[in-house]
Amino acid sequence: MSTRSIGTTKATEGGVSTGSSPLSGLKLLIALDVLLVEGSIGRAAERLGMSAPAMSRLLAQIREQFGDPIFIRTGRGMVPTPFAESLRARLRALAGEAEAILNLKPSANHVDSAGFSPPALVSPPQPAAAATQPLATRSHVLPEGMPSPEAISRRLDEMARSNNPSKRLAKHIVTTGAGAGRTRPLTMAEADDAMSIILQGEADPIQIGALLVALQYRGVTSAELAGFARALRRECGCYRIASGKVDLDWPAYISPRRGSPPWFLLSARLLARAGHRILLHGLGSNPQIDGAMRILGIRTAGAMTDAIHVLQNEGIAYLPLPGISQQLQALLGLYHFFQMRSPLNAVVHLLNPLGATASFLSAPGTAPAEILREAAKMAGFRNLTVLTTCRDVAQATPYRAMPLMRLENGELQEFIIPSLKKTPATRATGLTTLEYLEAVWRGTERDETVTTTIQSSTALALYTMGRYPNWVESYNAAEFLWKGRQKF
Template sequence: MATAPEEPSLKLGQLRLLLALDALLMEGSVSRAAERMGMGTPAMSRLLGQIREVYGDPIFIRSSRRLIPTPFAESMRQRIRALAAEAEALLRPQERTAANPTVDPASWSGSPVIEAAPLTTRPSVLLEGEPLPESFARKLAAIGKAEDARKRLAKHIATIGAGIGHSRPLTTGEAEDAFSTILDGEADPVQVGALLSLMHFRGETAAELAGFAQAAHAHIGQAELGSLSVDLDWPAYISPKSRRMPWFLQAALLLAQSGCRILLHGNDGGGNTRGSLLSAARAIGIPVCATPTAARDAIAERGIAYIPVAALSSQIHRLLSLYSVLETRSSINSLMPLLNPFGAPASMMGVVRPAYRDLHRDAGVILGRGNMTIFGTSRDAAEATPFRSSTLLRLVGGTAEDLFVSALPEPKAYPLTGMTSLEYWCAVWAGTIRDERATEIIVATAATGLLTFAGGQADRYEACRSRAREIWNARKKSVP
């Protein structure tokens, strides 16, 4: 039986998908591609869904800044651009009128005064001499055979930084190899800056963050530290520009008094926050430890410990210090919430930038994390904002779940009168000052910690809030 010819509308639809894919590859953004095509963003999103269905490929990987093409999409970029360019050329109006007849090139030939460079005269999808993706892949393969660590790292830099049509994100394994080279001190300093700057400018992917985390785990010896029996990992890498009081430390101590074993780790980072976490932790009796062994002993005795990242890895600490040199964040800052140095089964983290929250959760899935809660916060630590409606991104038993938390009425803030901010902060814990606003922040943070630690479903949140308030009212208020 003869096959029925395709409907014209189907053919037109397929051509539209290719033009939409070209716009997406050119712009790296659904909204900008929609603007390029003269359509709405929802319509472009639907076309992207159809493209994914046709090819059976994600087509793009989500990053913190833009859409990054998959290797399959990159392999089609040149052919699709050529098709789109030809379509544009065919539809471009031809300026041919009787008053303006066409020119016979042969009758006007002659020698130019100066030969123009190819870039100025030859519009082309591929510049003359530009390597095809296949050639670039062979080049990377040849570099990859080298045993020299710097050459291997150069391969990874070339993979992400060779330009449109010849670059792609690193896989988890590649990112792990690249960061391991840096952590082992085998990278040239120029390579370190190049890799981190390129990755952050383009936007990290979840696979890259997971690879960095795996390299960091191996570097600090997580396999050995994992026997320290920690229930909840609590990263606290505060921005140097932060001026807020660290109420989350009181929430952590509250949970430790209820039987949850907690590891806090962080970096004061300099600026306004230099030494602030250490001072606050010591002020209410949270042990500050200089070695993993000391942290193990403190957690066994007190249920909680704070350890600076410098005590875990001087190399990671030095990489974090690049902030003061570059005056901008790098992929190292993105890594720190995922560090989880003692391999706790649950973790709470604060992530400032909205696009990174999904990335950190996706990276958690790749890393096999069980229970995780990600706060959208104005600081790089897990602290609730109960007076603003918020959505907590979670992993519950390794499964993604969102928890919407409604806003509470905000009590009046208490003024600081006759005392320093640290003295006021300690007085709230000791109960000599009643600050309902601070109390709500502490209780909401502790409630989320209880929910995360237990791996509870969203419907358990209010019960955890009630339990957290009971623990707060019954806390041991003594300070050193």
């Protein structure tokens, strides 16, 4: 993205000219400060007394100036990028200095020859104050009894320095869940600290629920996911990324209510037969998954060390979450109390327990996929594909366009695989789901729709591992593997 200097802008946005004066650039900083506080273009526009389209144009200028998206749109609104978060404290300091200047009064003791008295010099804000929680722009009149942003900042700063884990976690909860204008996302370090407290058994159950619900309601950020993932990988004893233990990490956290067959397991088995080491990991017992793995001869490992042994002998293993972390399994079990997902349902896709060189992930849409990819990069991943057309597991949807969010050697890439024209399904009557899956694998039943799904998933996995330079060659290789599967 190109960068444009504020000083050369001649347009008028929101009724304020952005001419050549360096001070004109302050308009963009003011707009960014309000956007960070409000988290909404409409509310920010109302705060500044301008129209929403004018605020949108200001946001476009801000993005171009910094070469950063600044905000990522989620189903629950906009969340700041890590770069935008890094500007928050500096913008608060700038706002504080501006307010101090506006509150200056002439001094009666210093009058120049023209009759004007110079204002007293104002000391810049102390770094320590700017480093505390930058919660909100200052209201001209605070409601009676409402603490000022500075008072809240001092209180949270005291909590942050406490050695009491419960108080530290309370600080993280109020930071992200205190309400509009008085909240901000957690930094990666704060999210790491919060999850470490939970995993070490030092959190009250009410605190755990409060944090997870607050984050889910607001929309989790990439920095928060990355911090959670870093803490989980450390506390669970996961192997470093690209440790050489496995080629591809393939999370499969499938809902018990999922009705479609797990065709991705056939792709995983196909890759293992071709010599690639594949680790699958997911929730505990699932009748459909367990039955399909019995048919395909995929063994379940009880722990990470057991999974390494199975991989060495068979090239593929399934590791249930309890074998990675009983605590994380219990935390995901809170779904039954909330009746909604939490950020942990996304974090488990970043576990990569054996430190695979590449990861094949899934996300329910483009915005969640962008957040997941950014979190993975922050957590140290360098090669991955996030498939945006499914939620629980990366399984190809060849009859829908497949947008891919990728990391290749740490570089961001994305493109769309066009959809194919769907042919009528030919599923045989009288067979159960698992019986039909076995019949397709053994070749006694032919279904072009299913075959294309399996080959596409195989091709995506090959492409993710970097075995082939493009999608066409990856798909041709996958088709060759499928046709020759009985020869292994």
